[in-house]
Amino acid sequence: MTVTEKNGAVIVEGVKDFDLDHIFDCGQCFRWERRDDGAYLGTARGRQALMSYDSSGQELTIYGADKDDFEEVWRDYLDLDRDYGAIKAELAAGDPVMSRAISFGSGIRILKQEKWETLLSFIISQNNNIPRIKKCIESLAQTMGRPSGEFMSRQFYSLPDPERLAGASVDDLAPCRLGYRARYLIDTARQVAEEGLESLERLGTEEVSSQEAFDALLGYCGVGPKVANCIALFSMNKLDRFPIDVWVRKVMHRLYGIEENDMKRMAAFAADNFGHYGGIAQQYLFYYITHCKEI
DNA sequence: GCCCAGGAGAAGG
């Protein structure tokens, strides 16, 4: 992987197992949007960027970033130092269903997102659909957040920090159209503000096990098993977490023959067959069932 | 109009 800088952009060569559509449209993140040319414009970790990828040359271009930005943020955010080729081979071995899912979503990577943002995002996600989740998050940023910079003729906003949201009322959040979830956000923000953001950050460290992080996340209002698994997987590097939503239930039933409401058996099946990469396996399955027309 | 969405909290068994 070689990194060069060219008039306001970073060019990364030798990026394998990578596809922007797979990464940004597999339901793990909500603040990137696809342009007609296939590039993605969005924001993460307080920065803005435009990303394009040339698959024939295995070349990733990040506009609005220099080498320092790449080393400080984007290399880690995009999980570029992980060998997904090896992970895919391990998951696909002896599993024709997973093999199909992997070849369909071969460029998926698990982004390393901010914990507070991911906590908010997936509380909003409950009993909601992805287009509306994106609208809610954008609206929350514009209503309660701060301007984080202008890029590509667009003004971007950060999400409100825990203290700001803790001081808000349900009426303050009314413009965001969050429905009954507004109360959950405020309640959780108060808890995080009281505990300190460090206690949330600590859950993402090596010293906190996957199970411990999961249990701790269940303590926030609006966070149940599915949402806790998403937060642990998408922002805390707990790659064995296996979130089970309506889509995963469908795919586990249709392709693996597990009874559709038997969540315990699904979780056990994932632990037995996908092991410490259960969360990555889940993303291949989720992308497969939500995007493949002939399944 | 209708069903549904990356579900969880509350109430009642």
Next chain:
DNA sequence: CCTTCTCATGGG
């Protein structure tokens, strides 16, 4: 412990 009901909103 498990099952059922309810929740606000708008996409398709």
